[in-house]
Each structure stands twice: as structure tokens, then as C-alpha cells.
Amino acid sequence: MIGIGKNRDRALKITSKRGKFCNNLKNNNNNMHYIYLHGFASSPQSTKAQYIRDRLAERNIPLHILDLNQGDFSHLTITRQLQQARQAFPLDNTPVTLIGSSLGGLTAAYLAAESPQVKRLVCLAPAFDFLSHWLPQIGDVQMQQWQTSGYLSVYHYGEKRLLPLHYQFVLDAKQYDSTSLKTPVPTLILHGKEDGVIPIQASENYASSRDWVQFTPLQSDHALANALPEVWQYITNFCQIGC
Secondary structure, eight states, X not given: XXXXXXXXXXXXXXXXXXHHHHHHHHHHHHTOEEEEEOOTTOOTTOHHHXXXXXXXXXXXXXXXXXXXXXXXXXXXXHHHHHHHHHHTSOTTOOOEEEEEETHHHHHHHHHHHHOTTEEEEEEESOOTTHHHHHHHHHOHHHHHHHHHHSEEEEEETTTTEEEEEETHHXXXXXXXXXXXXXXXXXXXXXXXXXXXXXXXXXXXXXXXTOTTEEEEEESSOSSXXXXXHHHHHHHHHHHTOOO
8 A cells, every 4th residue: 555655646746747847838838929931922821821820729829920922922032021020029039939831931940040039940841942943943934034024923822823023032032042041949840752842852951960950751742731730740749839
């Protein structure tokens, strides 16, 4: 009976410690500001953004989804995205967790590198080396026309129609080299093995030289639509959501 009593006391202590640990996690996440950056030619209504927002809402954690189109997709640049996202940071230095998809993931990585306010970074199929993967798909003839006319028609998945994009997007993007991102911010990268937009090798290369990055390949494509429950599970573990 003495042994049983000791085991019971030990179990109660473990349960108590776990309760305190979970409460600490909840407090940390309650004090954490979550921001989501959608991908190129996407919108706040994207499947991933809405799915993650709903899962966080179930835990009473708000997700602030930025509209990076700003009603003017035609003059989108990475610099503009960075400026907009900086303005969304809490002024009281509340810690921030950034979740970014595709080009939003690349933008989030730059924000994390420059701001100590960013404590965690989640990148979903991030668009590392974006131009080197995207421009060859356009072709030389269209590229020449784009430079000459100033605009290229791009299919916008949020608007479900073609929209003009100014060539300044390319000129601006050329100044951003992901090899310069060396700030050790805890980072989770999830990337589909069958990604035909940004090859998974781009994320593998990025993670291989940064030991603070947790890289996980998924059996999916660029949208990760078929792997959303799995994506959410990785996010909950990485961000310590739950208990």
C-alpha cells in the first residue's frame, strides 16, 4: 500500500507539472501575435490561410491575415509586402509568430531576419530563389514583351482572372537574395515533394546550412491542399499549441 501511495503522489506531481507546463504554453500563445502572409497572386481567402485561421480560432488564438494585394496587385513588390507586414507588428513589442506561404514565406523569412520581435517562423512551400524558378516558365519572348510594355498578364487565384503585373516586380525582387538570411530564428519549413512551382530542393538547400531550421517534406504539391491536417499538426507541435 505504501508503494501504491508513493506512485499516486508521483503521478499527481507529474500531472501538476504538466498542467503548469500547458498553462505556460497557453500563456505564451496568448501573448503571441500570429500573422499570416499569403502567396503570390493569392489572397486572405486562400484555403491554407482559412484552414489555419479556423484551427487557431478553436484554441482562441487570433490569426491576422494580411491582404498583400492591397487592392493593387499590378504594383506588387516584395519591398511593398515587407513594408505592409512591418506595419502590422504590435507597437508594444509583443512577440510575433509569422506564417508565410510561397512568396509570403520568403517575405516572412526576411522579416524574421531583420526583427527581433519575430520569435517563430513557419514557411509553407517558401519561394526561395523565386525568380530563378518562375521566370524560365514565362519564356524569353514574353519576358521581352513584359519589359517593353511594362506589364504582364498573370492569373490571380484570389480574383480568378488575369491581372496585369508591372515589370518593377522583377526589378525589385532581384535585390532579395535568400542566401543572406542568417539570423537564427526558430523556423519550420513544410514543402511538398511534388511541388512544380518552387522545387523542394530550394527549401532543402536553405535548411541544410541553417541548423535552426526544421525542414519536413510532405507528400503534396505547392498548394499543400491535400496535407492540411498534417500541416496543422506540425504547426501545433512547433508552436507548442495545444495541451
